[in-house]
Amino acid sequence: MFIGLDLGTSGLKAVLMTPDQRVVAEANAPLKVSRPHAGWSEQAPSDWIAAAEHALDTLAARHSLKDVSGIGLSGQMHGAVLLDSSDQVLRPCILWNDTRSHAEAAAMDADPQFRRITGNIVFPGFTAPKLAWVALNEPQVFDRVAKVLLPKDYLRLWLTGEHVAEMSDAAGTSWLDTGARDWSDALLSATGLTRAQMPRLVEGSAVSGTLRPALASRWSMPGRTVVAGGGGDNAASAIGVGVVKAGDAFISLGTSGVLLAANDGYQPDPATAVHTFCHCLPARWHQMGVILAAADALEWFARLTGQSAAALTGNLGPLAAPNRPLFLPYLGGERTPHNDATVRGAFLGLEHATDTAAGARAILEGVTYAIRDSRDALAATGTRITDLIAIGGGSKSDYWLSALATALDTPINVPVAGDFGGAFGAARLGMMAATGAGEEIAHKPAIARIIQPDQSLVLAFDAGHARYKSAYTAIRSLS
Numbered sequence: 110m111f112i113g114l115d116l117g118t119s120g121l122k123a124v125l126m127t128p129d130q131r132v133v134a135e136a137n138a139p140l141k142v143s144r145p146h147a148g149w150s151e152q153a154p155s156d157w158i159a160a161a162e163h164a165l166d167t168l169a170a171r172h173s174l175k176d177v178s179g180i181g182l183s184g185q186m187h188g189a190v191l192l193d194s195s196d197q198v199l200r201p202c203i204l205w206n207d208t209r210s211h212a213e214a215a216a217m218d219a220d221p222q223f224r225r226i227t228g229n230i231v232f233p234g235f236t237a238p239k240l241a242w243v244a245l246n247e248p249q250v251f252d253r254v255a256k257v258l259l260p261k262d263y264l265r266l267w268l269t270g271e272h273v274a275e276m277s278d279a280a281g282t283s284w285l286d287t288g289a290r291d292w293s294d295a296l297l298s299a300t301g302l303t304r305a306q307m308p309r310l311v312e313g314s315a316v317s318g319t320l321r322p323a324l325a326s327r328w329s330m331p332g333r334t335v336v337a338g339g340g341g342d343n344a345a346s347a348i349g350v351g352v353v354k355a356g357d358a359f360i361s362l363g364t365s366g367v368l369l370a371a372n373d374g375y376q377p378d379p380a381t382a383v384h385t386f387c388h389c390l391p392a393r394w395h396q397m398g399v400i401l402a403a404a405d406a407l408e409w410f411a412r413l414t415g416q417s418a419a420a421l422t423g424n425l426g427p428l429a430a431p432n433r434p435l436f437l438p439y440l441g442g443e444r445t446p447h448n449d450a451t452v453r454g455a456f457l458g459l460e461h462a463t464d465t466a467a468g469a470r471a472i473l474e475g476v477t478y479a480i481r482d483s484r485d486a487l488a489a490t491g492t493r494i495t496d497l498i499a500i501g502g503g504s505k506s507d508y509w510l511s512a513l514a515t516a517l518d519t520p521i522n523v524p525v526a527g528d529f530g531g532a533f534g535a536a537r538l539g540m541m542a543a544t545g546a547g548e549e550i551a552h553k554p555a556i557a558r559i560i561q562p563d564q565s566l567v568l569a570f571d572a573g574h575a576r577y578k579s580a581y582t583a584i585r586s587l588s
Contacts, residue, residue: 110125110126110127110128110174110176110177110178111125111126111127111128111177111178111179111180111181111536111537111539111540111543112124112125112126112165112168112174112177112179112180112181112536112539113126113180113181113182113183113345113531113532113533113534113535113536113537113538113539114161114164114180114181114182114183114184114261114264114532114535115183115184115342115345115530115531115532115535116157116160116161116182116183116184116185116260116261116264117140117184117185117342117531118140118142118152118185118204118205118206119139119140119142120137120138120139120140120160121137121138121140121157121160121161121164122135122136122137122164122530122531122532123135123136123137123161123164123165123167123168123532124528124532124533124536125168125171125172125174125177125536126533126536126537126540128540130537130540130550132528132533132536133172134168134171134172135168135528135532136163136164136165136167136168136171137164138159138160138161138163138164139160140152140156140157140160141156142204143201146209148207148208148209149203149207149209150203150204150205150206150207151201151202151203151204151207152188152201152202152204152260153198153201153202154190154198154201154202154260154263155198157260157263157264158264158267161264161267165328166328168328169328169329173329174328174329174330175329175330175331176331177328177330177331177334178331178333178334178335178543178544179334179335179336179337179539179540179541179542179543179544180268180320180334180335180336180337180539181336181337181339181340181345181534181535181536181537181538181539181540181542182261182262182264182265182336182337182338182339182340182535182538183261183339183340183341183342183345183346183531183532183534183535184259184260184261184264184278184339184341184342184531185204185205185260185261185342186205186259186260186278186281186341186342186343187204187205187234187235187236187239187259187281187282188202188203188204188205188236188259188260189202189203189236189239189240189243189257190202190257190258190259190260190262190263191240191243191250191254191256191257192254192255192256192257192258193253193254193255194253194255196255196256196266199250199253199254200243200247200250202260202263203239203242203243205234206234207233207234207239208233208234208450209233209239209242210233210238210239210241210242211233211238211450213233213238213239213241213242213245214231214232214233214235214238215231216241217231217237217238217241217283217299217300218230218231220299222295222296222299223283223296223299224379226286226287226293226295226296227280227283227284227285227286227287227293227296228287228288228375228377228379228385229280229283229287229377229379229384229385229386230379230382230448231283232444232448233450235281235282235283236257236259236281236282236283236284237282237283237284237296237300238283240254240257240300240301240302241300241301244300244301251301254302254306255306256272256306256307256308257302257306257307257308258272258274258308259274259278259279259282261278261339261341262274262278262308265317265318265336265339268318268320268321268324268336269317269318269319269320269321269336270318270321271309271317271318272308272309273308273309273310273311273317273318273338274307274308274309274310274311274338275310275311275312275313275315275317275338275339275340275389276290276310276312276313276338276387276388276389277313277340277341277344277345277386277387277388277389277395278339278340278341278344279292279310279387280341280385280386280387281341281384281386283296284296284297284300284302284307285387287375287377287385287386287387287394288375288377290310290387291310292304292307292310311338312338312389312390312391313337313338313339313340313344313345313348313388313389313390313538314337314338314389314390314391314538314541314542314547314548315337315338315542316335316336316337316338316542317335317336317337317338317339317542318335318336319333319334319335319336320334320335320336334543335539335542335543336539336542337535337538337539337541337542337543338389338538338542339389339535339538339539340388340389340531340534340535340538341386341389342531343361343367343369343395343397343531344369344386344387344388344389344395344534345389345530345531345532345534345535345538346359346361346369346500346529346530346531346534347359347369347371347388347389347395347534348389348390348534348535348537348538348551349529349530349531349532349533349534349537349551350498350500350524350529350534350553350554351498351551351552351553351554352369352370352371352395352498353371353388353390353393353548353551354371354373354548355371355372355373355374355492355493356370356371356493356494356495356496357370357371357495357496357553358370358371358494358496358497358498359497359498359499359500360480360497360498360499360500360501360504360513360521361403361500361501362403362404362476362499362500362501362502362503362504362509363403363404363501363502363503364402364403364404364405365399365400365401365402365403365405366399366400366402366403366404366476366479366480366483366503367397367398367399367400368397368398368480368483368484368487369395369396369397370395370396370397370487370492370494371388371393371394371395372388372393372394372395372396372492373392373393373394374394375394376394376396376490376491376492377490378489378490381445381446381486381487381489381490382398382444382445382446382447382448382486383396383397383398383445383446383483383486383487383489383490384396384397384398384399384444384445385490389538390547390548390551396487396490396492397445397483398444398445398446398480398482398483398484398486398487399444399445399483400438400443400444400445400476400479400480400482400483401439401440401441401442401443401444402438402439402440402441402454402476403438403476403479403480403501403503404418404501404502404503405440406436406438406440406454406472406475406476407421407422407469407472407473407476407503409440410468410469410472414465414468416465421465421466421469421472422469422473422506422508422509424466425466425469425470425473425508426508427508427511428508428511428512428515428563428566429470429566430566430569430570431470431474431569431570431572431573432467432470432471433458433460433463433467434456434457434458434459434460434463434467434468434470434471435456435457435458435471435474435475435573435576435577435580436454436455436456436457436468436471436472436474436475437454437455437457437475437577437580437581437584438454438472438475438476438479439452439453439454439455439581440453440454443479445482445483445486446482446483446485446486447581449585452581452584452585453584455580455584456468456471457580470508473506473508473509473512474512474573475577476503476509477509477512477513477516477570478516478573478574478577478578480513480516480517481516481517481574482578484517494517494519496522496553497517497519497520497521497522498521498522498523498524498553498554498556499513499521499522499523499524499560500524500529500530504523507560510523510560511560511563512570513560514560514561514562514563515562515563515566515567515570516570516571516573516574517562518562518567519562520559520560520561520562521559521560522553522556522559523556523557523558523559523560524554524555524556524557525554525555525556525557526557529554534551537550537551
């Protein structure tokens with residue numbers, strides 16, 4: 110048996126998986142985010158431990174854990190957990206969606222060695238600029254930092270007593286030589302840190318440590334239960350849906366939107382604002398285009414109109430040509446391809462005939478065009494997508510998937526019902542670490558149906574995307 114733990118921002122999820130990869134039990138524990146100042150986003154690492162204890166207690170109450178041989182970890186990326194020499198937390202964790210370090214990120218990004226070594230823009234949400242902010246604003250904290258851990262790796266410390274990170278999560282810190290899969294001493298030095306303050310690195314499918322005896326006893330697990338390296342949330346989700354080889358990709362239509370493609374080699378292009386990270390399998394990388402508001406944009410419109418998202422999308426009928434209203438989904442800025450934290454969203458082309466249904470279609474089309482931007486940015490690096498899977502809550506809308514398939518001119522596979530997210534991918538990584546299995550166990554889910562592009566509308570969506578790109582240029586100065 111194998112356990113996957115996925116530490117999200119709003120909650121922690123645990124799943125129990127059998128050797129034939131059936132999920133036989135799951136548990137969830139909610140988490141809260143603290144926002145003490147504008148642009149700040151923090152959590153107490155002790156809350157993660159409490160959530161993990163609750164989730165594992167729940168699993169143990171629902172199913173025997175005596176045969177668990179491997180645990181995998183997945184989690185929110187980029188967070189900064191600062192520990193002193195006794196492994197005591199020095200301050201609340203600064204999360205991925207915290208923007209206080211935008212000035213520090215810009216200063217680092219102006220230093221050419223960061224993009225050259227990491228293969229990525231230094232985004233404000235990444236870990237290194239957070240430490241630079243702490244050094245400037247909380248020097249008494251910075252001076253006591255003995256170890257910097259990412260969120261899921263703090264869970265690992267609790268589970269195993271080991272300071273360990275893995276490649277996919279470490280690639281989002283701005284300290285990793287992403288091609289060499291190792292910490293960069295030059296980048297650490299540039300931020301006033303040393304390798305001694307970093308956790309040791311393992312691959313996501315490798316053993317990072319064993320479960321502490323007290324915890325094994327608490328849940329009646331074997332004494333040699335191993336904990337895998339695991340993966341950042343999107344990389345672990347890729348393992349969950351079998352996106353492991355070049356040409357494989359998934360679209361995630363959650364609160365944010367992600368287009369992730371696996372790569373057999375390292376092919377960064379920071380100027381595109383594409384994230385080029387290590388995958389959580391050896392000698393594999395992945396690229397991501399990230400948009401900050403996907404289903405979140407639809408939820409915003411639902412609140413505005415007093416309807417549910419399901420009601421807004423449920424009666425749109427078959428896919429139609431893009432209508433006159435145009436929506437730009439930059440409600441909180443945008444990452445790919447603009448790296449623009451200050452741009453804001455807009456409705457354009459409103460007229461007397463614009464009704465709620467037209468507004469809903471414009472929302473779906475705007476997010477679709479944003480994902481098309483990401484696809485084009487990935488393509489500029491040489492990445493080609495041949496097999497595309499849709500996951501996330503937004504994938505329940507056939508209208509949205511039809512728009513995406515048509516705008517990308519690529520068929521989209523829709524899995525059978527099931528959860529193939531970070532917790533399931535983490536459980537697969539736990540299985541790899543415990544058994545020595547490789548990527549062959551990360552097979553794709555059964556496909557319920559394939560959404561084909563509407564060839565009669567491909568050119569109309571091409572024109573709509575061109576109009577969308579022009580609109581970004583037009584509103585940029587107004588934001």
